[in-house]
Amino acid sequence: MSRSVISDDGSDYARTPPRLSETRASSSFASPHSSPGKSNSRASERDDNVRVIGIVRPLIGNEIEQNCSTSVVVDSDSIALKDGRQFTFDGAITGTEEDLDAAYDEHVKDIVCGLLGGYNGTVLAYGQTGSGKTHTMGTGGTNPGMASKVFHTLCDIVTPAREEATINIKATFIEIYKEDIRDLLASTTMASPSVVSIREHAREGGVYLTGAQQVEANDVEALAATLNRGIRRRATASNSQNVRSSRSHAIFTIYVEQKVGDARATTAKLHLVDLAGSERVTQQDARGQRFKEGVQINMGLLALSNCISALSDSNRREWGHVPYRDSKLTRLLQDSLGGNSRTVMLACCSPADINAEETLNTLKYANRARNIRNRVTINIEKMSATENKLRQELAAATERIDQLETLVNMLHEENVALKASQSTSSIHSALSELALAGSMSPDMGYGSTPGTPLNTPRAVFTPGQNETPLSELLQSCKRARQRAEILMSAKSPMGTPMGSFKRT
Template sequence: GADRAFTFDHVFDTAAAQHEVYEGCAQALVERVLKGYNSTVLAYGQTGSGKTHTMGSIGTPSSAVPEAALGIIPRTVAEIFARVAGGDGELEGAALAASASFIEVYKEDIHDLLQPPIEAAAADGAPKLATLEVREKEGAIALPGLAMRPVGSPEEAMAVLSDGSSNRATGATAMNATSSRSHAIFTVSIELRLRGGKVLTPRFNFVDLAGSERAKRTGASGDRFAEGVQINKGLLALGNVISALCEKHAHVPYRDSKLTRLLQDSLGGNAHTLMIACVSPSDADMEETLNTLKYANRARQIQNKLLIAQDPVQARIADLLEQVETLIEC
């Protein structure tokens, strides 16, 4: 067919090291989070293309992974803690309090991966997990009952990721023996107290989307087929949201799926968002690769509305103190 051209900020080949991907993509978002902006990294692509490897969202403690193999999540979390501990510039004298949450969207149900299972694992090895409902609070998406675990170090954050990963839905398909059958969102929520009393409250979301491919290629049947239908439904809804935002529609269909509700702030909302399109170099995967590139190319056109995430009470106090100082100077 005809040649197609796509524009991206970076292109990494199969020889790219994990640190190169991190430095070329996600590292810049650390700076933005420490200035108070919400940030999101999404990994999108077909099953087996390296999404989970790139993100580093596997159920293995980072201490057990060779440094060269560490993905975006452990590298990002480590740099956030290191930057605050270093105390350079605006971060001099800053205090950091962080907590982590981990959820999955499985068959249009939102599961809290950090809550104990309601029922023990059945014969298929999948424990039954508690479901959460999406609520909207003061214009922001909320999940009442969501477990938030305090983390005081990168190691503690990775232990939370490891705990949650053990509950995540996986299953064998013809394309991947341990295919992720759910969309997963690992979130690090930060409270950063700066000198002078300013308190920033940004979040960093790491999104590992389930594989995007036709059921025929996965050889799926039974539960795997039903999972694939729901995965593609969520990804289709995400594609429709991306299209509506690119074309500046008055109505954006965020409510068409749980996935798009959860990503509402990241897509067209209040966050710096990076999409990593993972593709296969194989000729046999050309159609899936083309679809992934089209999807990511559209997402690149979205413009978010960025605001610093700040504790409203502390923001008001800081504003009043500034007014008092101005009056004293007068």
């Protein structure tokens, strides 16, 4: 059953619950851990053009009230204007939930699956105020949109993968408001949100944020709660185009870190970008603060347009300058456009004839973006020269320890065997002396020297000869008996009692 919800432009239109089919990572973006030693090879890189989906929502409340007519026609993968101009994209759909589900399954889901393979991704919504950007992205708090589908897909593939790997998911949510980057998740008041700075990686290139709070969100509920927490703090206002207009660019980023055994960790990030409205300031009937906001919004979007123009021109892309530094927005999106990311742009349009000019501008903008080619590569944790040297030294030390442990075990076994041999020899010596002393008779004697075989006959003892005084023989017998008793009462080398010696 369909139900009515509020779109980002304050109107409502029917939708059906999103369909989330079972998801598995695509083979072309499989996990890199099968060949960790080749993680930085050229084989892990590939070109990936920015994909563009044209989305034309239905007519909404204020357009219907003004008796607006439809000025665009959606046909398969193209959008045609009434004046005859036509734009072809990777997909073109109406704004119904069925079409959005199909577009997600075809163009976005594999980007989400690629996160476990170490590939970055971006889903970016562009268009004028009231064109359905926030509704489509699901970053308005009233509609699940793409964000909800992303959360479910990601958790569907992470759950079984955690049986073999340690996977952590974190999220940040920032907005760019009048060229200030603000952390929407920081524990500060709305009047003074946390200010975030952009930094550049010295060795790897690219940018990262300092001051933005990363929140652990390892399941669908945690991701949704984190998103809604930031939505409540986003800057919005009313203008003639929309009752609740987003006055900032919002970027919700999901970070996925995966580690299998002793292999280096793979990391990936997914930007969900909801840009502010792209219309001209004069159309908003803006005054004062709203006018200043509109100027700043357009400055950021103009810088983005200039970057897209530079990247879509093959000659400028190879040899020219791409003005990423012209705005905070373009600096943050430099990986998404022309960098290391698989990117989908959602070009959101109004069908109303009163918005025909803005719709044309959006379609031109998106058509240029389709020519941008990104260089996509797996993100595997890099080691510094010092760390690499220490790892090599650790491996060598570990190997030496293994060798020494083997040698110690061998010496221990030899020592045990030697002790056992010495103990047996001492017992045999004592028994020999005892046997010699205790078995003497008037007519036969045996060798009394330690080590002399027991069956070796010596001179026959007779009372007349008296070669060995009887008292000495008795003393020798006593000493031998005491020695044997001590040795026989001791434990064997293996810890087993050897028993006691008894005279028979």
